[in-house]
Amino acid sequence: MKEYSNVINKSDPKPLYSQIADWMSEKISTKEWEKNHQLPAEEDLAKQLDVSRGTLRKAISSLIKEGILIQIQGKGTFVAEPKVSHPFGQELISFAESMEREGINFETKVLEKQVIVPKASVKKKFSLTDNQKVLYLKRIRLIDNEPVIVLENYIKVDLCQGIEYVKFEQMPLFEAIEKFSGQKISFGTRQFEARGLEEEQAMLLSMPIGTPVLYLDQITYLDELIPVEISQVWLRSDKYSITSYLQRD
Amino acid sequence: MITKSYTVQEIASKIQHTNVNPDVSKEDIKKLCEDCMEYKFDGVMLQPCWIEEAKAILAGSDVKVCTALGFPMGGLTTASKAREMAEVVSLGAEQVDFMPNFGFFKSGMYTEFENEVKEIVKAADGRVTKIMLEFGMLTQEEKIQAAEIALNAGVTYLKNSSGWGKGGHATVEDIQLLKKIAGDKALVKASGGIRDYESASKILNAGAVLLGTSAGVKIVTGSGQALSDY
Numbered sequence: 001m002k003e004y005s006n007v008i009n010k011s012d013p014k015p016l017y018s019q020i021a022d023w024m025s026e027k028i029s030t031k032e033w034e035k036n037h038q039l040p041a042e043e044d045l046a047k048q049l050d051v052s053r054g055t056l057r058k059a060i061s062s063l064i065k066e067g068i069l070i071q072i073q074g075k076g077t078f079v080a081e082p083k084v085s086h087p088f089g090q091e092l093i094s095f096a097e098s099m100e101r102e103g104i105n106f107e108t109k110v111l112e113k114q115v116i117v118p119k120a121s122v123k124k125k126f127s128l129t130d131n132q133k134v135l136y137l138k139r140i141r142l143i144d145n146e147p148v149i150v151l152e153n154y155i156k157v158d159l160c161q162g163i164e165y166v167k168f169e170q171m172p173l174f175e176a177i178e179k180f181s182g183q184k185i186s187f188g189t190r191q192f193e194a195r196g197l198e199e200e201q202a203m204l205l206s207m208p209i210g211t212p213v214l215y216l217d218q219i220t221y222l223d224e225l226i227p228v229e230i231s232q233v234w235l236r237s238d239k240y241s242i243t244s245y246l247q248r249d
Numbered sequence: 250m251i252t253k254s255y256t257v258q259e260i261a262s263k264i265q266h267t268n269v270n271p272d273v274s275k276e277d278i279k280k281l282c283e284d285c286m287e288y289k290f291d292g293v294m295l296q297p298c299w300i301e302e303a304k305a306i307l308a309g310s311d312v313k314v315c316t317a318l319g320f321p322m323g324g325l326t327t328a329s330k331a332r333e334m335a336e337v338v339s340l341g342a343e344q345v346d347f348m349p350n351f352g353f354f355k356s357g358m359y360t361e362f363e364n365e366v367k368e369i370v371k372a373a374d375g376r377v378t379k380i381m382l383e384f385g386m387l388t389q390e391e392k393i394q395a396a397e398i399a400l401n402a403g404v405t406y407l408k409n410s411s412g413w414g415k416g417g418h419a420t421v422e423d424i425q426l427l428k429k430i431a432g433d434k435a436l437v438k439a440s441g442g443i444r445d446y447e448s449a450s451k452i453l454n455a456g457a458v459l460l461g462t463s464a465g466v467k468i469v470t471g472s473g474q475a476l477s478d479y
Binding site: 166167170178182 | 389390392393394397426429430432
């Protein structure tokens with residue numbers, strides 16, 4: 001009856017429910033429980049684990065929150081379909097938002113932040129007048145102290161007055177743009193290319209010149225088709241993958 | 250920007266009539282509360298020792314009893330502030346304006362600064378909280394950073410200043426900045442130097458929904474004296 005009673009170690013300081021949740025996650029990751037696998041009835045499983053139903057429910061609900069299990073009213077609890085990893089290729093979310101969603105701890109370093117009259121190529125993309133200024137930002141993102149992304153952004157300051165005073169170590173850029181423009185970002189375009197690292201980016205990413213990375217060119221728009229930000233991003237493709245989930249109608 | 254013109258009565262309904270002077274007397278508190286009822290101010294703002302007195306005078310009226318916590322220096326320990334909050338809540342304070350610890354903030358101890366704000370908000374047990382951001386002491390970058398931290402810690406209102414000491418006066422630019430940061434997650438209270446109808450009207454147009462001032466009567470009647478420099 002208590003066939004799973006060795007799952008729980010009562011002398012372990014870890015709460016019982018989280019021991020159970022770990023055990024279930026393990027069964028799912030080893031495919032012993034495949035997607036759509038139905039879990040035994042709560043009452044039976046609680047008996048087999050030799051825990052109260054309340055403890056078991058807490059374990060299940062923590063995995064439901066993580067999207068690992070799903071519960072269907074009147075039918076039971078099932079292993080959920082695995083999620084798409086990085087929806088960055090299909091949804092307009094920032095890197096920070098995408099990493100936060102994935103629960104990845106990252107750090108942002110601001111290398112440069114200044115209001116400038118930008119170079120001609122940026123002026124052209126933005127259709128700026130001759131002396132129109134932008135906020136230029138150069139940042140790197142680190143995961144586990146390792147630099148993985150270099151970002152250069154140009155933001156139209158006249159649309160987001162005061163944004164130059166934001167500490168971008170703390171506030172994600174998209175959030176700052178929405179706050180300081182008082183408008184919602186409506187959409188953006190992203191163009192992906194494979195590129196070899198040039199000297200400056202190679203130095204920042206601590207990788208040899210010419211290492212292949214993913215490069216992307218982005219334009220972000222406010223409502224009414226007003227471009228507010230353009231950026232150039234270099235991503236270490238060995239560390240960061242981008243997934244698009246495409247559905248055929 | 251579209252400028253709204255406010256009636257005197259509309260402005261009165263946004264005023265938290267304030268006297269937090271150290272030498273305020275019981276008689277002054279009585280007058281302060283009576284003025285609130287007469288001019289239909291939103292609330293009365295006084296030191297914690299006068300909460301019960303004000304509750305008794307204002308019983309049955311719509312005037313809110315509000316108090317200032319950790320005031321004016323903000324250097325109490327976090328535990329003291331949390332206890333003070335629990336006490337003013339039990340005495341019946343409906344809204345509490347509090348001083349965070351700018352010593353922590355200026356030392357780069359942002360975690361301690363934020364944790365204290367969270368403790369204070371938690372101890373308020375659902376009451377309206379307003380953080381006094383003492384913009385007079387902060388650089389433009391620090392203003393944004395402190396307001397962001399406060400917003401994330403769950404305060405109800407961002408307030409530019411206590412109006413005391415180096416806290417500074419309300420400016421249209423600062424109130425617009427707070428409004429931008431607050432978005433729809435918090436409200437904005439302005440204080441410091443709001444002493445007549447015109448300045449009150451400008452500050453409301455900039456995005457504040459409450460005004461802390463000791464010149465409430467002067468603002469609505471156009472005459473009389475402010476109770477302090479606040």
